[in-house]
Amino acid sequence: MAEELKSLHELLEDDPEIIDNIKVLIEEEAAQSLLTIFADIHSADIAEIINHLDKDKARFAFNILDTETASEVITELDENIREKILEEVNAEKIADIIDELDTDDATDIVSELPDKVAEQVLGYIEPESSEDVKELLKYREDSAGGIMTSDFVHVFEDATIADAIEQVRNKADIIDHIYYIYVTKQNEELIGFILLKSLLLHPLDTKVSTILEEDLISVNPDDDQELVANLMKKYDLVSIPVVDDNGIMLGRITIDDIVDVIGEEAEEDIQKFAGLSEEEEISDSSFKISRIRLPWLFVALFGELISAVVLSSFQASIEKILIASFFIPVVMAMGGSSGTQAAIVMVRRLTEHDIWFSNSYKKIIKEFIVGLFNGLVCGVILIIATHFLFDAEIKFSIALAISLLLIMIFATVVGSTIPLILKKFGADPAVATGPFVTTMNDIFGLSIYLSIITFAFL
């Protein structure tokens, strides 16, 4: 009977100090006591604890684990912590750990190793896995081929239920979750699948071809993992087969890997909204975080220096109508907010419904109306506010409100159009939501505003 594991959340409820205790034990290098605690914790939680340790302590905690636990923990570690830990583990031990893994996870780890170590490790692991891993290494990391495993249960079309059960028994040890038994021709061309439960519902001599499900949704190894995620999500799949151009089955991708992808893709978009050049990990140093954030700060800095040039070119107007300078923040923030709202909504639409692309001019007209309406509402509020708060002359208030209206329409339309244009040219539409478009909107917005003020007063 397996021992009872608890999630870290439950453990913390029982003993709020458990994490501090673990840290003390690691500090003291009390391996035996640590292993006693780790025995009750799920491997994903051991990985989470290691992710929050400094390099040396992380190495110590990882090295005391037995091979099986280490193999469960290693796949859940942050990439840069894993890299630092494996730097000091010899190739033979890495190979032992990798021998316990599914081929997709094994490939991930091998691909991160320095070339020389990777070669050694491939020499040590079981020959069959080694072949599979070398095959999988050919695919891009974020493609269907890069995340598929070559372990799956399959039978030929003339097999019976009894044959299928035999196959399940053969593979039960190396495949944790068996959802489908795939059915192929003799040349391994995929023709359908049967559900695992079906094996319990029919007599043993039933031909699988008679209970075969053919409504197969499959992907090509070169397809992007985002497409795989969208298909599995849309069609509620727990496993999707990967087939080559001739329909030959190469592997399968299971939902647990895709759950991580769904997270990743959303994180990537969020990262672009934030203007981060790559994802920050908890273990990153301050210096690395700076390096991740600086590129887009530079874009904003240079862009706003152009805004400053624009403003300086309207020096005469600002000098004459000093009050105009007070509303620079209003004009910038309202253009920026409307543009970002429109851009983010459009980017998410394009991610989820890319085939409705042809409908997009309708969407832009809708955005124009939204910009017009919101601009009118905000413009009226602005006229009232400037009158009472700043005692501004009505001519200025009206010029300001008209500027705001035009800028909000402009920013809304630009915000929704740029993602479409980027998509059309095969670029990532999410780039439009970062500092680049906001900065561009600032430059144009301020130009519109000061041109109108200049026209009205000079």
Place this chain on the structure above:
Amino acid sequence: MAEELKSLHELLEDDPEIIDNIKVLIEEEAAQSLLTIFADIHSADIAEIINHLDKDKARFAFNILDTETASEVITELDENIREKILEEVNAEKIADIIDELDTDDATDIVSELPDKVAEQVLGYIEPESSEDVKELLKYREDSAGGIMTSDFVHVFEDATIADAIEQVRNKADIIDHIYYIYVTKQNEELIGFILLKSLLLHPLDTKVSTILEEDLISVNPDDDQELVANLMKKYDLVSIPVVDDNGIMLGRITIDDIVDVIGEEAEEDIQKFAGLSEEEEISDSSFKISRIRLPWLFVALFGELISAVVLSSFQASIEKILIASFFIPVVMAMGGSSGTQAAIVMVRRLTEHDIWFSNSYKKIIKEFIVGLFNGLVCGVILIIATHFLFDAEIKFSIALAISLLLIMIFATVVGSTIPLILKKFGADPAVATGPFVTTMNDIFGLSIYLSIITFAFL
């Protein structure tokens, strides 16, 4: 043998005009031709097509579907399209459709119906389902209870493999995906599970208690769906049991429902970054979109009016050092960008690693260093740029650079701290990433900047 279904993506590759053709057929109300096309399309794709139609056409397309297809399509429709379609369907037909659904989906639909219709529908559906649905309606929509289904396979602890197979056969019709057979005491207290594949690996007279897995991670019906998603993601689960405070099993949540939740939670964060008061759906009118976007535009507008008041209070300085007004955009954008970067990173951390909360002062020190470093780099660039681009006197350039440094440190620290404070008080940290904090940063940033300029020159 089931017919071969294709995904909409594949159909579009074969015939790029298929969507236009479908629209023409709907226009012409050519029900027979439409059904012929729909027969080859996955129900999720039929739903996607209907989601993109106007109200009347959507109703027409839905009403021609047979009950089984309608039941598959209805769960995939956008909520407001579904509401509009069901307005014109009578309670008896709705009940027929609901009888085909799992209890969790049935509950979702019933909860959206007007009270009177819901009551009628509950009267028409099968008594057992009706009881289950009434039970599930008690839970919050976004709680574990709100997304669980009460259909699951379970046996008592004294059962044999043969008994378990019998249970699978009984439930195979109503449960599409059976991953686990849950094992309970006679009072339905959950004690463990066995994998479906295990039924094929052991003799029929094996007691389930001897092969039971006990490392069960379960949730309470009142737990938030986000917690459920995090647990299933972290521990790679395809199904998670829901138990009450006494350990009695109430239902289970499967990964396909959680995949949607993972999407939803990321979307919700993105929506907050964008300053949207709720999620926009494709079928929303311009007016509704305006209403969704306006609240945060108001926050930005009122906040920036305060910035305008701040600027006007420094009127004397601006008049004297007009060049100071040119750099308002630089100061605002750099504070805004640094603050947003820090806030978004912290919000995502808190979502994924909330138990590491106690480590957070370290994180804030890290942010301080990041703000300091990036502020120094940008400050130096600014001194050089103002010197060459604007021919500014060196005293002004230095005052500007010092302001930028202080503002970037301030914004970075505030951006990472506010999510922590919100979390501490039980509020949603993602609110910190919206226009509210950006606007606040603008007000403080401009005050810091103009105070320093005033101090240096007046």
